[in-house]
Structure formats: structure tokens, C-alpha cells
Amino acid sequence: MSKTQANILIIDDDEDVLLSAKLLLKKQYTNIITRTNPKEINQLLSTEAIDIVVLDMNYRIGFNDGKEGMYWLKHVLDINPKMIVILMTAYGEVELAVEAIKKGAFDFILKPWSNEKFLATIHAGLELSKSNHKISILKSANEALVKNIDQKFGAIIGKSDAMQQVMEIIEKVSPTDACILILGENGTGKQHIAREIYKQSNQKNGPFIHVDLGSLSENLFESELFGHKKGAFTDAREDKPGRFEMAEDGTLFLDEIGNLPYNLQSKLLTVLQDRKVSRLGEGIERPFNARLLFATNAPLNQWVIEGKFRQDLLFRINTVEIEIPPLRKRPEDIADFVAYYLNSYKRKYHKSHLKINDHAIKVLQSHHWPGNVREIQHTIERGVIMSDGQEIRASDFNLTALPITAANSNPEYNDFNLQNIEKLLVQKAVEKHEGNISKAAKELGLTRAALYRRLEKFNL
Known part of the structure; x- marks a missing residue:
């Protein structure tokens, strides 16, 4: 008979009692820890x-008032209010044991005990412990999921050969447990691909936890990913599981993995190798079971050569690579995107009569789309909002004001509107570096965050 996974700590000053309890419990449970001195509780609960x-x-000879048991009960619950504590007591101390239950003990066992009663009490306590742990994880996971509740992810759009190849790879890798690295320029839909893999995976009934590493500061990295113990830092007011624990039996998607600072890459590598996490401020290693997906628009292979990204971490995260082609390399998909977003925003803004005129269609098809799918989405939304009549014109998209082809072919480009010039420079920088935001931002003399703000500002 296989044993139940459990860590049970028994503290009693009588070695014979400890031996009897251990012999009874070790037949059914994996780890029975016995101690004679309750002062070891702190060290054991922290490791x-x-x-x-x-x-x-x-615990002291000649003292039978149970005050020590009450003291250590309070001490354990101060450390962890959800800890399951079972008291062992003699017949004469039943009234005191009942008082202890009122103060937070789960139950008590009378000495000498009935083996059946002992095992039943341990089993009930273990079930409640597991339930408490699951509730804690689910509460934190729900908070993370609520942040993305307004995002809609439908079917993947694209009939081009390039996208059909991507879909074939997704179909092959989704049912496996392999780590997958999704590559693509900014706005190509990497999160969309990650969710499609999740929907086709064996973990589809578990949670999907998305972490944007680009938005995490170094100070928050460990706390967000690995969790923290109450009091680990100033604002740590309660124990909190990290994203690895939240994704239990589901999928953890680490987006913008290229943004992870070099000094933190080794910590992530250790977690991926050991499949265990330790919460900040706590020495306990907790195993996790989650499918791992990663994404970036950074040239990681080049960064390995330049010493910006660990080669061993890259090997660990890219068992399979999926590269999403930019929109300019699959122009045959543009019409499908236009139709999809047009229908969506016509419903949203109650303009069911709207159509796009022929000239506007040609403008959309000739545009370079440096912002890829995200840009075309914002462009269509703007067109629907700005249109006044029965049809959407090219001017409603605000793309004709800055045609990159015209700017490139005419060295005497005479638009002196600062916003237009800024938009043109942002477009050209993103295009030059093929959607690599880090390189484009560096050339423009901006931070990544500042460039992201401008991409949003100009609907790129």
C-alpha cells in the first residue's frame, strides 16, 4: 500500500510515546518527525x-497542569494561524483539552490512545490541512486571474502558410509537458499563442497564470514568483503563495523572459531544475507541478553570446521554439484581421451599418504594421470611433498622415508637427530593429517603459 504524502511533527518528553506513535503512523504516512523538546518548534516550522x-x-517532571501545552499551542498558532495542532492529554486533563480547542487546537488524543482513534484524528487533521492549503492557493490565483478578466482571447486568426505552420507545431507540443519558448515581435500575439497551447494541453482544467516579467522590479521578483512569508518585508502582512504555487496543475506563462536581470536568472534556473520553490523569508522547499511557457521579443541567442542571458537557462526554457511571423510577412492575413476587428468594434460602439471604403482597404493593405496585430486592432477601433457617416475612410485611421514609404522616398519631408515626427521616428526605429523593443528604445534614447507608452499613444 502506498503511503500518503504528509509531514507530521510529534513532540512529547516521553521517548516511548514517540516511538509508539511513529511506529503506528509511519505505516501510512511518508514523514514522521519526533522531538522531546518543544523549543525546537521554531527551527522545524521554518525548514x-x-x-x-x-x-x-x-513537559517538565512534576508539572501536570497543562499550561506548557497551552503555551506551545499559542506559540505555534502565532507562527501559523492555520496550522493543524492536535494535543495529547491524559484522562484528567480532558476539560483543559476542550479549552484548548476553543483557543485553536484542532482536536485532542487521550493517552493511552486507541490506534483507530489516533489514526482517524490524524487523517481528519491532514484533510483539513490540505484543504486550507488549497484555499490559500486558490484565493491568490483568483486575485491574479481577476486582473485579466476583461481580456478576450478567441480563435487564432490567420490562414497564411506561415500561421498554419505555427498551428501545426501548437497541435504537436500542447499535449506534452515540454517547456516552450514563444518568439515574436511586439504585438504579434505571443500571449494569444500561449493561451491556445493551454487550451489544447492536458492542464486545461487547471489555472492559467500569466506573469509579465517586464513589469516586475527586482525587489518584487522573488515575492511575486516564489511567494513570501508573513513579515519577510515591510508590507508582507500575511503568508502568500507565489505564481509557481498558484499555477499548480495548470500552466505558468512567463512573458518577456528576456527582461529578467542577469543576477536573477540563476534563481529562476534553480527553480526550473529542482521543480521546487522557497517563499521569501522561509526556508521550506515546496514542490510545484505546472506546465511552463515562456515568451520574448528579444534575440536571446545573440544575448547569450554578448553575456546578457545565461546559456543554461536558455537551454532549459526552449525545448521547443515557436516563432510567430510579423504581420508584414503574412499580408494575406490582413483582410481577416480587418474583418474580425471591424465586426467586434461595430458591435461595441453600436455602429452596425459601417463599412470600409475601397481606398481605406488599400491603405490598410499597404501599411507596414510595425506594431503588428496590436497596431491593426487599435487602428480599426480608431476608424470605427472616428467615422461619421456610413463608411470608414482612410483618414479615420490616421495612417495616411505618416506613410513610412513616403517619408523614406522623400528626403524633404516637410511635416513639422512634433507628434507626427515623433510617431514617424518610433515607427522607423521599431521597423529597423524588427520589433525588438529593447534595441529600438536604446536607439531612440528611451527606456523600454517610455517606448511602450509611445506605442500605446500612437496606436502602434
Whole structure:
């Protein structure tokens, strides 16, 4: 018979009692820890993922009032209010044990005990411990999911050969547990691909946890990904699981992996190798079971050569690579995107009568789309909003004001509107570096965050 995974701590000053309890429990549970001195509780709770603490009521010879048991009960619950504590007591101390339950103990076991009653109490305590842990994880996971509740992810659009090849790879890799690295320029839909893999995976009934590493500061990295213990830092007011734990039996998507600072890459590598996480301020290693997906628009292979990205981490995260082609390399998909977003925004803005005139269609098809799918989405939304009549004109898109082809072919470009010039420079920089935001931002003399703000500002 296989044993139940559990860490049970028993503390009693009588070695014979400890031996009897251990012999009984080790037949059914994986790890039974016994100690004679309750002063070791602090060290054990900080280094072991204890599920249940079984406490004797008295430890000093000649003292039978149970005050020590009450003291250590309070001490354990101060450390972890959700810890399952079971007291061991003699017949004469039943009234005291009942008082202890009122103060937070789960149950008590009478000495000498009935083996059946002992096992039943441990089993019930373990079930509650597991339930408490799941509730904590689900609460944190729900908070993370609520942040993305307004985002809609439908079917992947694109009938081009390039996108059909991407879909074939997705179909092959989704049912596996392989780590997948999704590559593509800014706005190509990397999160969309990640969610499609999740929907086709064996983990589709578990949570999908998305983490944008580009938005995490170094100070928040460990806390957000690995969790933290109450008091680990100033604002840590309660124990909190990290994203790895939240994604249990589901999928964890680490977006913008190229933004991870070099000094933190080794910490992530260790977690991926060991499949265990330690919460900040806590020495306990907690195993996790989650499918891992990664994405970036950064040239990681080049960064490995330049010493900006660890080669061993790259090997770990890209068992399979999926590269999403930019929109300019699959122009045959533009019409499908236009139709999809036009229908969507006509419904949203109650303009069911709208159509796009022929000239506007030609402008859309000739545009270079440096912002890829995200840009075409914002462009169509703007067109629907700005249109006054029965049809959307090219001027409603605000693309004709800055045709990159015209700017390139005419060295005497005479538009002195600062916003137009700024938009042109942003477009040209993003195009030059093929959607690599880090390189484009560097050439423009901006931070990544500043460039992202301008991309949003200009609907790119």
C-alpha cells in the first residue's frame, strides 16, 4: 500500500510515546518527525513544510497542569494561524483539552490512545490541512486571474502558410509537458499563442497564470514568483503563495523572459531544475507541478553570446521554439484581421451599418504594421470611433498622415508637427530593429517603459 504524502511533527518528553506513535503512523504516512523538546518548534516550522503538529500537554517532571501545552499551542498558532495542532492529554486533563480547542487546537488524543482513534484524528487533521492549503492557493490565483478578466482571447486568426505552420507545431507540443519558448515581435500575439497551447494541453482544467516579467522590479521578483512569508518585508502582512504555487496543475506563462536581470536568472534556473520553490523569508522547499511557457521579443541567442542571458537557462526554457511571423510577412492575413476587428468594434460602439471604403482597404493593405496585430486592432477601433457617416475612410485611421514609404522616398519631408515626427521616428526605429523593443528604445534614447507608452499613444 502506498503511503500518503504528509509531514507530521510529534513532540512529547516521553521517548516511548514517540516511538509508539511513529511506529503506528509511519505505516501510512511518508514523514514522521519526533522531538522531546518543544523549543525546537521554531527551527522545524521554518525548514519543514509541516502539515500537522501533535503536542503533549506537559513537559517538565512534576508539572501536570497543562499550561506548557497551552503555551506551545499559542506559540505555534502565532507562527501559523492555520496550522493543524492536535494535543495529547491524559484522562484528567480532558476539560483543559476542550479549552484548548476553543483557543485553536484542532482536536485532542487521550493517552493511552486507541490506534483507530489516533489514526482517524490524524487523517481528519491532514484533510483539513490540505484543504486550507488549497484555499490559500486558490484565493491568490483568483486575485491574479481577476486582473485579466476583461481580456478576450478567441480563435487564432490567420490562414497564411506561415500561421498554419505555427498551428501545426501548437497541435504537436500542447499535449506534452515540454517547456516552450514563444518568439515574436511586439504585438504579434505571443500571449494569444500561449493561451491556445493551454487550451489544447492536458492542464486545461487547471489555472492559467500569466506573469509579465517586464513589469516586475527586482525587489518584487522573488515575492511575486516564489511567494513570501508573513513579515519577510515591510508590507508582507500575511503568508502568500507565489505564481509557481498558484499555477499548480495548470500552466505558468512567463512573458518577456528576456527582461529578467542577469543576477536573477540563476534563481529562476534553480527553480526550473529542482521543480521546487522557497517563499521569501522561509526556508521550506515546496514542490510545484505546472506546465511552463515562456515568451520574448528579444534575440536571446545573440544575448547569450554578448553575456546578457545565461546559456543554461536558455537551454532549459526552449525545448521547443515557436516563432510567430510579423504581420508584414503574412499580408494575406490582413483582410481577416480587418474583418474580425471591424465586426467586434461595430458591435461595441453600436455602429452596425459601417463599412470600409475601397481606398481605406488599400491603405490598410499597404501599411507596414510595425506594431503588428496590436497596431491593426487599435487602428480599426480608431476608424470605427472616428467615422461619421456610413463608411470608414482612410483618414479615420490616421495612417495616411505618416506613410513610412513616403517619408523614406522623400528626403524633404516637410511635416513639422512634433507628434507626427515623433510617431514617424518610433515607427522607423521599431521597423529597423524588427520589433525588438529593447534595441529600438536604446536607439531612440528611451527606456523600454517610455517606448511602450509611445506605442500605446500612437496606436502602434
